[in-house]
Amino acid sequence: MSQPAGNLRNAMTAEPAPGLTGYDEADRERWVTEPPKRPGRSPFERDRARVLHSAALRRLAAKTQVVVPYESDFPRTRLTHSLECAQIGRELGKSLGCDPDLVETACLAHDLGHPPFGHTGEEALDEIAQPCGGFEGNAQSLRILTRLEAKTFSPEGRSVGLNLTRAALDAALKYPWPRPVAPGVPATRQKYGVYACDLDVFHWVRAHVPEGRRCLEAQVMDWADDVAYSVHDLEDAIFGGHVGTARLRDPAERVDLLALAAAWYAPDATPAELEEALDRLLSQPYWPGEFDGSLAAQAALKNATSQLIGRFCQAAEHATREAFGGGPLTRYAADLVVPRETRLECAVLKAVTARYVMTRAEAQARRARQREMIAELAAALLSGAPDTLEPVFKEAFKEAPDDAARLRVIVDQVASLTDTSAVQLHRRLTRR
Known part of the structure; x- marks a missing residue:
């Protein structure tokens, strides 16, 4: 972006917002002013359509989620993960009063910046990019949305990417801060949401909001991402024969599994807490038995997937409502509350996939x-x-x-x- 955020900001007007509550004119503004194209269509519906039709989203169909896309026809890719994340986030956001199109837009956009080969490619590119400020998939997503995706140009002739609304870009910011420089912490291990070269649009997006705080829609997107990742990747692992559910009851296996869960996903949890989380999951009546590939086994596995998603989302919805009351909750009027027990259950599921799929020798x-x-x-x-x-x-x-x-x-x-x-x-x- 060649223009300071303030200069463009003063020249902008927001498009009409049919049916929207909880979102003001500033939330609906775009970096470059555009007239509405169809009466009765909300700006967030336009945002969703732009991401859905983007080349960056289509490319996710051939990018690794956990299992390499071409190993078989079944494993999820970054695209299927994003679509599933969007469905989960849309429903959870809607139940809290967020605009569902806005939350779905953020969910569809959250992985656009991931490079080939999943987190392996991200780590490799981060090493290569150290002289220019590093590489981070979330910062790359913002760069795609605001610069690299072909859609809209500024009057000065510069690409402004999809030119989404301020609220949509803010909702897509999982880590709303630039690359930190923390003493004693390697830069390659820190998460951030914007490169130094893209700070102008970032500052425009984050104008007049609490520094470092994520809006509710971004928090819903983040939890939907965790839920989709933990539950669906477990489904892939079981379907692919990488893990038999009986192994999760073996004492020796449990020690190694829970140690990995603590190291990778829940460093603040005690071994006892993680073991209790695993036991809660295994005790559920819908927890799948040994998978033999039969139609009945596939149906049982699908039912378990659905039940786990409902378990995780309902826990967050109920806890958030208990903390912030009824009525529509949007933007910075509330924070998503996820009970600790629920987060630990999610961490244990992630560890199952990590242990039996991601850390295999091959x-x-x-x-x-x-x-x-x-x-x-x-x-x-x-x-x-x-x-x-x-x-x-x-x-x-x-x-x-x-x-x-x-x-x-x-x-x-x-x-x-x-x-x-x-x-x-x-x-x-x-x-x-």
Whole structure:
């Protein structure tokens, strides 16, 4: 963005908001003013449609969630995860009084910035991008929404991405702060939501809201993400034969599983708390038995998935209502309350997938090769740039003012790739 946020802000007017309550004119404003295209359509409905039709969302169909997309026809991809997250978030948000289109938009957008090969690609790109400020999937999502996705241009001729409303962009900010510099904490282990080069639009989005605090819609999106990730990835793991539910009752297995849950997902929990969380889940009447692939077993597994989602969402809804009362809850009028016991149950489910899918020997070997591939691909693109870049990135590379900005373009190019296109481009550029 070339213009200071304040200059554009003063020139903007919000579009009409049919049927919206709890959202003011500032929430409905766009970075660049646009006239409404269809009477009776809310600005958040337009936001949802823009994300749903975006190229960035379509690319998630071939990006790793946990299991590599092309290993079989069944495992979830980043796209199916995003759609499931959107369904969960929409219903939970609606039950609290949030605009459902706004929450769904945030859920659909939350993973747009993830590069090929899931978190492995994210870690590899973060190492490569250190000279230009690092790489973070959530910050990349904001960059896609406000700069990289082709939709709208400013009067000065600069892309402003999908030009979503302020409320939609704020709802998509899982980590509403720039990259922190905390003494003693490696930068590569810290989460953040914006790069230094995109702070102008970030400051516009976050104008007049509490620093560092997430709006309710973003909190709903974040919990929907956790619920979808923990429950559906467990379903994939069971369906794929990676975990038999009987193993979760084996004392030795439980020790290792709960240690991983504490290390990765619940560092503040005691072993006793995590064991109680696992026991609560196993005691549910819908908890699936051993999976044999039969129609009855598949139906039981689907029922367990549905029941667990309901369990986690209803716990959050009831706790939030108890804390903030009835009536519509939106933006900064409330915070989502998720009971500690529920969060620990979610953490245990995540640990099941991590232990039996993500840490398998063959999976670790594949991730090592993927990290190497990302590094080689970025190096090959940079050495041959701008000729090695796609037209949209070639133009940005030529216009970049310094080496850091040029490296950011290389990172944008790599991050935009799917798993399949990354492999193909790597093969073409390196002849390997």
